[in-house]
Amino acid sequence: MADRGAPLLSVRDLKKYYQAAGLFGRAAPPVRAVDGVSFEIGRAETLALVGESGCGKSTVGRTILRLQEPTNGSAVFEGNDIFSLDRASLRALRRRMQIIFQDPYSSLNPRMSVGAAVGEGIEIHRLAPRKEIPERVSALLREVGLDPDYARRYPHEFSGGQRQRIGIARALAVQPAFLVCDEPVSALDVSVQAQVLNLLSDLQQQRGLSYLFIAHDLAVVRQIAHRIAVMYLGRIVEEGSTDQLLSNPRHPYTVALLSAVPEPDPGAGRSRIVLRGDLPSPSNPPSGCPFHTRCFHPARNERCRTEVPPLRPVAGTRAACHYAETTPQPAEAGAA
Amino acid sequence: MRPASNVFGEAWRKPAGRAGAILLLVIAVSALVGPWLLPDPLAQPDILAGSVPPGLGHPFGTDQLNRDVLARVVAGARVSLSVSLLAVGLSVTIGAAVGLVSGYWGGVVDAGLMRLVDGALAIPRLFILLLVLATMDRVPLPALIVLIGATGWFATSRLVRAEVLRIREETYVRAAEALGARRRHIILRHLLPNTMGPLLVAATLGVGDVILLEAGLSFLGLGVQPPTPSWGSMVLDSKEVLVSAPWASIFPGLAIVITVLSANLVGDALRETLDPRSA
Amino acid sequence: MTHVLEVQNLRVSFPADHRRVYPVDGVSFWLDRGETLALVGESGCGKSLSSLALLQLVPSPGQIDPGSVIRLADTDVLALRGEALRRIRGRRIGMIFQDPMTSLNPVFRVGDQIVEGILAHFKISRAEARGRALQLLQEVGIPDPVERLNAYPHQLSGGMRQRVMIAIALAAEPEILVADEPTTALDVTVQAQILEVLDRLRTSRGMAVLLITHDLGIVAGRADRVAVMYAGQIIEEAPTERLFANPSHPYTQGLFASVPRISGPLQRLTPIRGNVPAPSAWPSGCRFRPRCPKAFDQSEKEPPLLPVEIDHRMRCWLAERDG
Numbered sequence: 001m002a003d004r005g006a007p008l009l010s011v012r013d014l015k016k017y018y019q020a021a022g023l024f025g026r027a028a029p030p031v032r033a034v035d036g037v038s039f040e041i042g043r044a045e046t047l048a049l050v051g052e053s054g055c056g057k058s059t060v061g062r063t064i065l066r067l068q069e070p071t072n073g074s075a076v077f078e079g080n081d082i083f084s085l086d087r088a089s090l091r092a093l094r095r096r097m098q099i100i101f102q103d104p105y106s107s108l109n110p111r112m113s114v115g116a117a118v119g120e121g122i123e124i125h126r127l128a129p130r131k132e133i134p135e136r137v138s139a140l141l142r143e144v145g146l147d148p149d150y151a152r153r154y155p156h157e158f159s160g161g162q163r164q165r166i167g168i169a170r171a172l173a174v175q176p177a178f179l180v181c182d183e184p185v186s187a188l189d190v191s192v193q194a195q196v197l198n199l200l201s202d203l204q205q206q207r208g209l210s211y212l213f214i215a216h217d218l219a220v221v222r223q224i225a226h227r228i229a230v231m232y233l234g235r236i237v238e239e240g241s242t243d244q245l246l247s248n249p250r251h252p253y254t255v256a257l258l259s260a261v262p263e264p265d266p267g268a269g270r271s272r273i274v275l276r277g278d279l280p281s282p283s284n285p286p287s288g289c290p291f292h293t294r295c296f297h298p299a300r301n302e303r304c305r306t307e308v309p310p311l312r313p314v315a316g317t318r319a320a321c322h323y324a325e326t327t328p329q330p331a332e333a334g335a336a
Numbered sequence: 337m338r339p340a341s342n343v344f345g346e347a348w349r350k351p352a353g354r355a356g357a358i359l360l361l362v363i364a365v366s367a368l369v370g371p372w373l374l375p376d377p378l379a380q381p382d383i384l385a386g387s388v389p390p391g392l393g394h395p396f397g398t399d400q401l402n403r404d405v406l407a408r409v410v411a412g413a414r415v416s417l418s419v420s421l422l423a424v425g426l427s428v429t430i431g432a433a434v435g436l437v438s439g440y441w442g443g444v445v446d447a448g449l450m451r452l453v454d455g456a457l458a459i460p461r462l463f464i465l466l467l468v469l470a471t472m473d474r475v476p477l478p479a480l481i482v483l484i485g486a487t488g489w490f491a492t493s494r495l496v497r498a499e500v501l502r503i504r505e506e507t508y509v510r511a512a513e514a515l516g517a518r519r520r521h522i523i524l525r526h527l528l529p530n531t532m533g534p535l536l537v538a539a540t541l542g543v544g545d546v547i548l549l550e551a552g553l554s555f556l557g558l559g560v561q562p563p564t565p566s567w568g569s570m571v572l573d574s575k576e577v578l579v580s581a582p583w584a585s586i587f588p589g590l591a592i593v594i595t596v597l598s599a600n601l602v603g604d605a606l607r608e609t610l611d612p613r614s615a
Numbered sequence: 616m617t618h619v620l621e622v623q624n625l626r627v628s629f630p631a632d633h634r635r636v637y638p639v640d641g642v643s644f645w646l647d648r649g650e651t652l653a654l655v656g657e658s659g660c661g662k663s664l665s666s667l668a669l670l671q672l673v674p675s676p677g678q679i680d681p682g683s684v685i686r687l688a689d690t691d692v693l694a695l696r697g698e699a700l701r702r703i704r705g706r707r708i709g710m711i712f713q714d715p716m717t718s719l720n721p722v723f724r725v726g727d728q729i730v731e732g733i734l735a736h737f738k739i740s741r742a743e744a745r746g747r748a749l750q751l752l753q754e755v756g757i758p759d760p761v762e763r764l765n766a767y768p769h770q771l772s773g774g775m776r777q778r779v780m781i782a783i784a785l786a787a788e789p790e791i792l793v794a795d796e797p798t799t800a801l802d803v804t805v806q807a808q809i810l811e812v813l814d815r816l817r818t819s820r821g822m823a824v825l826l827i828t829h830d831l832g833i834v835a836g837r838a839d840r841v842a843v844m845y846a847g848q849i850i851e852e853a854p855t856e857r858l859f860a861n862p863s864h865p866y867t868q869g870l871f872a873s874v875p876r877i878s879g880p881l882q883r884l885t886p887i888r889g890n891v892p893a894p895s896a897w898p899s900g901c902r903f904r905p906r907c908p909k910a911f912d913q914s915e916k917e918p919p920l921l922p923v924e925i926d927h928r929m930r931c932w933l934a935e936r937d938g
Contacts, residue, residue: 052802053773065514094516107507111529120525121515159890167511174515189657190829194873194886201883216802219832219875223884246877260807261877262832266859274811275804277758278772 007040014073035234046211048225055231061180098171102183104163108155115151121174161192233290240317250319299323353605359598370410387581399584420546426485435496469558533610540603544596618645626680638894640847656844709789713796715776719768726764751782774805846902853927
């Protein structure tokens with residue numbers, strides 16, 4: 001289980017703004033993809049970052065790995081300040097932090113054999129003499145449940161699920177301590193999804209890996225995360241242990257998200273909260289609480305429009321809502 | 337997407353591509369083997385003998401110096417093909433290198449290189465070549481090849497750059513960056529192999545272009561110098577006997593047309609195969 | 616009583632090397648007025664192709680095999696050609712697709728696209744058509760419909776675009792709506808909105824809906840009957856409650872066991888071992904046999920649909936053996 005000693009990764013007030021091109025040289029307001037995100041992840045722990053499209057969760061993952069440069073904030077991994085490292089040190093650190101992508105079809109170079117792809121990291125960091133690489137690749141393929149003979153083949157011969165496993169093997173090759181999983185199962189069929197989730201779970205146990213698991217599906221996340229952070233318009237609006245957050249959500253958005261998850265049980269008769277309106281534009285977020293334009297909390301008032309609620313502890317989780325103590329659950333909210 | 341080996345197979349399946357490829361193969365083989373089987377094209381010209389129309393002894397006839405036209409056409413093939421292959425090879429290499437660096441590095445480097453290319457593309461290639469070649473007394477063959485090659489990479493570099501800009505955003509390049517790959521590694525291992533397709537097309541079509549170019553220059557006396565036979569210079573040589581011994585100009589001319597056509601057919605077939613619609 | 620839509624023994628073939636493969640291999644189902652049938656399966660099972668076949672929209676070089684029957688009340692759809700076929704497309708069967716961004720023309724205003732759809736099927740004036748378009752936008756729950764009429768697709772969110780797609784499909788007032796993974800590309804909260812719209816419209820217009828999806832959760836809330844597809848065949852069909860209460864085919868059971876749940880006891884997921892076969896390599900006998908934990912000697916023969924209980928059938932010999 002999670003080791004609550006010094007955190008492996010500590011992110012503080014991360015911001016990533018994109019400058020949009022305006023008309024005639026006038027600068028348009030920046031797109032606030034990530035607007036002040038902070039969290040910690042311990043050893044062998046999975047933190048899920050959950051939210052809908054445009055909430056900034058993927059951007060968080062990429063910025064932490066410096067695949068994109070942050071606008072502001074800090075990220076400390078194993079004691080290293082990631083954002084201030086020079087290229088050489090960053091390259092060395094890259095071994096310890098890896099990423100798995102969402103799209104199994106574009107995350108592998110079509111012209112590279114599976115063996116070459118999996119062994120690429122070993123080659124780059126000179127982790128083993130050339131002669132030994134095929135052996136290591138075979139071991140990695142076996143570890144992710146694939147036949148070592150597949151090393152000779154090319155990506156187009158494999159299904160989505162198999163390609164995802166190849167991607168995992170590639171990430172594991174450099175022996176990372178931390179993996180950013182960017183929607184790794186969203187593009188997969190249900191039964192394949194289950195296979196990959198189980199694999200990730202097993203690998204965490206066997207290798208003591210930590211995951212930042214980025215997803216939009218709360219049911220999937222429940223299977224693998226120890227803690228969940230819910231994002232909306234670039235901010236974390238609620239954060240807590242999986243059990244707590246799913247059984248007693250305190251932020252209205254979390255409540256709506258949970259109630260919208262379709263449950264494969266016709267008798268469930270869950271009342272659903274259907275949010276009104278559309279997601280506001282990230283380049284023009286609402287003043288005060290970002291969620292107030294769509295919020296159904298009966299206590300919603302002027303304060304919500306003017307004051308940004310801080311993330312604070314409320315009944316077992318931390319929620320960014322002025323009235324989190326009294327957030328109604330679906331049954332009470334007079335749902336659809 | 338498919339691995340490179342299948343691209344040729346697919347192009348072969350198209351009848352036009354197959355025809356072009358076969359023709360090129362025939363020309364290439366005869367260029368290689370021909371000189372051993374045929375009379376020496378550089379044999380002492382026999383001024384007194386005069387030209388002979390195509391017949392049993394000389395399938396393409398002889399020119400006004402009684403040199404066997406077939407032998408000279410085949411010898412010319414060697415010269416023309418090697419000049420074009422080497423020149424195109426040079427162009428493609430420079431173009432690919434510039435395109436890769438420009439596309440991946442971006443920023444000032446990209447801007448600078450592309451402005452250079454823009455400027456170069458504005459000046460007609462033939463003009464430059466004529467200018468430079470005219471100042472030279474005799475044009476050694478290597479110099480000709482280098483000149484043609486060095487003036488032919490601009491469009492290729494733009495093509496490669498465009499491909500690189502597209503591929504650069506692909507997830508597998510992100511993955512390589514995440515693994516900690518250096519820029520050089522990404523260019524050579526990921527970008528270059530995936531730009532092979534358009535490069536191949538550019539190269540094949542370029543061969544046709546260069547053959548025409550070399551023929552034209554030789555016809556003007558600025559290309560391949562006598563006594564080395566070249567299709568273009570053969571046409572120049574037989575200008576005076578165009579009416580009395582037309583075969584001396586027709587066959588080299590035909591050789592040029594057929595070779596360029598075949599190269600274009602193969603290039604087009606390759607381009608069709610690589611079209612994303614058929615992937 | 617004739618069904619509003621009846622499909623019998625639908626087979627769609629594609630050429631491959633020197634033979635033909637059948638991604639849809641003998642599919643039969645029916646739809647009645649006002650009901651929703653869900654066609655459920657994973658990628659490669661043939662569900663999308665089946666729906667395209669309904670409107671003869673199978674992409675070439677695919678072909679609908681003779682011997683397939685598709686009937687709209689008393690009209691034989693497969694016998695229609697040209698103008699007659701065009702008239703039923705949209706007018707009697709409407710379709711909405713998965714990705715609203717690519718199904719809408721980006722260079723035309725949304726309102727114009729709806730109006731074109733209306734004018735293609737009804738001989739009314741443009742002004743009248745515009746009025747109807749406005750009504751439709753309201754019906755699908757788009758706020759500020761007057762403004763939205765003049766918007767371009769890229770100015771709308773994914774949820775809005777999908778609603779516009781629905782509006783266009785409804786414009787022709789079809790009896791049957793085929794929705795091919797209508798919410799897969801959308802966020803969960805938007806999905807809830809869209810499904811609610813579809814439900815409301817179904818009851819208010821008495822439409823029959825063929826819902827194609829891989830998501831069992833959507834099916835639970837919205838469908839009256841379910842047909843589960845695997846390897847080009849329907850392998851289980853039942854009213855929704857029956858299927859969820861008593862999933863009988865090992866594949867269906869496997870699907871249920873591999874779906875993560877948001878509530879209930881947290882258990883390790885049990886995925887179905889192996890991979891989905893490609894149409895060029897359908898296994899002989901029972902197609903699920905290579906992956907089935909309950910396969911036995913009888914599985915070497917291809918099973919027909921056998922009764923499990925009333926209105927509930929599955930393509931599995933276990934129905935006989937375990938009676």
